[in-house]
Amino acid sequence: MRIPDYPNVHGVKYLNHWTTKTSRVEKAHEDAFEKELEDSIHKRKSEEKTQIKKETRKKISGSH
Numbered sequence: 001m002r003i004p005d006y007p008n009v010h011g012v013k014y015l016n017h018w019t020t021k022t023s024r025v026e027k028a029h030e031d032a033f034e035k036e037l038e039d040s041i042h043k044r045k046s047e048e049k050t051q052i053k054k055e056t057r058k059k060i061s062g063s064h
Helices: 009-063
Strands: none
16 A cells, blocks of 8 residues: 655644744743832832831931
8 A cells, every 4th residue: 555645744844833932932021020010029129128118217307
């Protein structure tokens, strides 16, 4: 029994190319999101520190 030649054999390889590209794009988006989240958390913490410093200065200057 002869196995017929299918013209769509190359389509499977093409699909796999897009699958790996999609996962790389998703990974890049995930990395960008993690960096943005980390920057946001860092910004929030630094704002909290400056706010605490301002409150401390007010207490010190108000007690004199």
